[in-house]
Every structure is written in structure tokens, then in C-alpha cells.
């Protein structure tokens with residue numbers, strides 16, 4: 238279950254799924270919660286994970302023209318985990334929407350629109366970060382993310398760094 242943090246409003250936290258959804262919707266960000274059609278184990282293959290969410294994933298992909306889906310799985314023992322974290326920890330944009338569904342673990346998306354807010358995503362949370370939106374992502378402190386990603390093109394998801402060091406101000 239996600240938590241929304243309003244950094245420019247004394248760090249106010251919002252836990253209500255409907256409030257979070259409304260807040261994000263007003264800013265053009267799609268947020269949903271999905272349930273698996275079967276229970277999953279840590280050791281399940283990418284195909285099993287994708288199959289468990291196919292009832293949500295396939296209609297979404299067809300509606301929005303996505304062709305590819307995969308599962309990313311990083312954890313504390315992943316080689317170069319801190320390097321992986323740093324790669325997404327500077328403010329950037331993408332040329333296509335960044336779509337993630339959290340199967341397990343946790344990670345925090347920070348958005349820099351008129352204000353800065355962040356969404357801590359955990360299992361069951363689906364989010365689509367619109368193309369061109371300035372954002373960054375922090376794997377810490379849990380260093381475990383198992384997430385479904387969907388792509389229009391692999392190239393579309395390359396990070397375009399803005400050169401701003403704003404993310405450093407929000408590190409905890």
C-alpha cells in the first residue's frame with residue numbers, strides 16, 4: 238500500500254488509497270492497485286509473475302499500445318546495487334511513460350512538478366509516470382524491488398538527466 242508524502246507541506250503523509258489516487262490523477266499520474274490472480278512465491282519465474290497479473294496487464298497494454306513486459310528483481314545481494322540505486326537517484330525524464338507495478342519490495346518515486354511530492358510504492362501498487370515529467374527514484378532503504386515494467390520501445394525508457402541536484406535535498 239502506497240504512502241504519499243507532500244515535501245513542500247511539512248512532509249505531510251497521506252495513506253488513503255482514494256486520496257492518493259485523486260491527488261495523482263489531478264496531476265496527470267495514473268495510480269491503481271492490482272491483485273494477483275494466484276498466490277506467488279519468491280522463486281516464481283518471470284512468466285509466472287506476469288501470468289498472475291495478466292488480467293490487469295493485458296488490457297492496460299492493449300489500451301495504451303505497449304508491446305513488451307518484463308519483471309525486474311533487485312535486492313540487497315544484487316551486484317552493484319548501490320550503483321543501480323544512484324542511476325535513478327538524479328532528476329530525469331523519459332521519452333515514454335515509466336510504467337511500474339510493484340510485485341514485492343518497495344521504492345519511492347519523487348516528482349518535481351510545481352511542488353515536490355513522493356510516492357512510496359509497495360506490493361500491489363501500479364503507477365505510470367508520464368513522459369517528460371521530472372522525477373527520480375530511490376531504492377533505499379529496503380533495496381528490494383520486484384516490479385513489472387512495460388515498454389513501447391526500450392529506447393523510450395532511457396533516462397534524460399536534467400542536470401539538477403534537487404534530489405540530494407530530499408535524501409533521508
Ligand SMILES: [Fe+2]
Pocket residue numbers: 325329330331335372373374396
Ligand atoms: Fe525514471
